[in-house]
Amino acid sequence: DIQMTQSPSTLSASVGDRVTITCRASQSITSWLAWYQQKPGKAPKLLIYKASSLEGGVPSRFSGSGSGTEFTLTISSLQPDDFAIYYCQQYNSYPWTFGQGTKVEIK
Amino acid sequence: QVQLVESGGGVVQPGRSLRLSCAASGFTFSNYAVHWVRQAPGKGLEWVTVISYDGSSKYYADSVKGRFTISRDNSKITLYLQMNSLKPEDTAVYYCVRDFRAHAMDGAFDIWGQGTMVTVSS
Numbered sequence: 001d002i003q004m005t006q007s008p009s010t011l012s013a014s015v016g017d018r019v020t021i022t023c024r025a026s027q028s029i030t031s032w033l034a035w036y037q038q039k040p041g042k043a044p045k046l047l048i049y050k051a052s053s054l055e056g057g058v059p060s061r062f063s064g065s066g067s068g069t070e071f072t073l074t075i076s077s078l079q080p081d082d083f084a085i086y087y088c089q090q091y092n093s094y095p096w097t098f099g100q101g102t103k104v105e106i107k
Numbered sequence: 108q109v110q111l112v113e114s115g116g117g118v119v120q121p122g123r124s125l126r127l128s129c130a131a132s133g134f135t136f137s138n139y140a141v142h143w144v145r146q147a148p149g150k151g152l153e154w155v156t157v158i159s160y161d162g163s164s165k166y167y168a169d170s171v172k173g174r175f176t177i178s179r180d181n182s183k184i185t186l187y188l189q190m191n192s193l194k195p196e197d198t199a200v201y202y203c204v205r206d207f208r209a210h211a212m213d214g215a216f217d218i219w220g221q222g223t224m225v226t227v228s229s
Contacts, residue, residue, distance in 0.1 A: 034215045036152075043202055043219035044152065055217065087152055091214030095168050098152040 002026050002090050006099035012107040019075040021102045023088035028068045032092035035064055035073045038101075039084045047086075048073065078104070109133035109218055111141075111203045116223030119193055129186040129203030129220055137161070137181040140206035142216065143188050145199035155201070156188070159212055171197075193227045200224050 003026035013019050023033065031051040036044035046055045048064035051071055061076040075082055083106055088099040115127040129141070143155040156167045156177045165177055176189040186203055205218035 032214075036216075043222055044216075045219070046207075046215070046217045049207060049215045049217075089152070089215070094166050094214070096154045096214040098154070101151045 001095055002029060002093060002097055004088055004090055004097050004099040006086075006088055006102045008102060009100065010103045010105060012105050013078050014107045015078055015080060017078045017107075019078050019082075019104060021073045021086055021088075021104075023066075023071045023073070023099050025069045025071075025090055025092075029090045029092035031067050032090060033064070033066070033071050034089045034091060035062075036087045036089065037082075037084045038087065044087060075104075109205075111205065111218055111220035113201065113203045113220045113223035116201065116225045118226045118228060120229050121193060121195060121227055123193055124189070124191045125193060125225060127188040127190070127201055127203075127223060127225070129188075131184045131186070131205075134205075134218075135209075136179075136184045138209040140212040141179065141186045142204045142206065142214075143177065143186075144202045144204050144216065144219075145197075146202070146222075147196075147199045150199075153199075154214075157206070157212060157214070158186070160210055164212065190225070193225075195227050198225060198227050 005024045007022045033051045035048040038044040052064045085101045085103045110132045112130045142157040158177045174192045178187045200222040202222045203220040204216040207215035207217045
C-alpha cells in the first residue's frame with residue numbers, strides 16, 4: 001500500500017497568513033493526488049484534484065502543486081472559514097489512501 | 108441538488124451484522140462508481156470499498172475483506188454496505204462517496220454524504 005505522510009500535523013496561523021501543507025507519498029503517484037478540507041462534524045470537501053486542479057466553487061486562494069512523491073497545498077491568505085483539518089489522498093492505485101491530516105488552528 | 112444520504116447506522120454487538128444504505132439524488136447514479144469511506148472517532152479517513160458504476164467490479168480494504176460486501180441497485184438509486192462479523196475497530200462514521208468521473212473508478216471523491224455512525228460495542 002502507498003503510505004501518505006503529511007506535515008505538519010498541526011499548524012497555528014493567523015488570518016491573512018500564507019499557509020503551506022506538505023504531503024509525501026511512499027512511492028511515485030505521478031499527479032494522482034487530491035486534497036480535502038474537513039470541518040468539525042462535517043463530511044470532507046474536495047478542494048484540489050490531480051495535484052493542482054481546483055474543484056469548482058473552491059476559492060482561488062487554495063492551490064496545489066507537486067508531482068511524483070512530494071506535494072503541497074497552499075492557502076495564499078488564510079481566512080476565518082479556512083480553520084479546519086486538511087487531508088491529502090492518493091488515487092494512483094488501489095487501495096486508495098489518505099494522509100493523517102493537518103489541523104490548521106487559530107494562532 | 109446532488110446528494111447522498113446514508114442510513115442504517117447504530118449500535119451493534121461484536122460479531123453481529125449491520126446493513127448501511129445510501130440514497131442518491133440529483134445525478135445519474137448509474138453512471139458513477141461509489142465508495143464507502145470511514146472515520147473512527149477522532150481519527151483520520153480510511154477508504155473501505157468501491158463498486159463500479161455497473162456493479163461489475165468491487166474492491167475492498169484488507170481490513171474488511173471477507174466481512175463486508177458492497178452492492179448497488181441502480182433501479183432504486185441506492186448503494187448498500189453489508190457488514191458482517193463486526194469488530195470494535197469497525198466503530199466509525201461511514202460516508203457514502205461518489206467517484207469523481209463518470210464511468211470510471213478514479214478514486215477521487217467529489218460528493219460526500221453526511222455520514223452514518225456505526226458503534227460496535229458489547
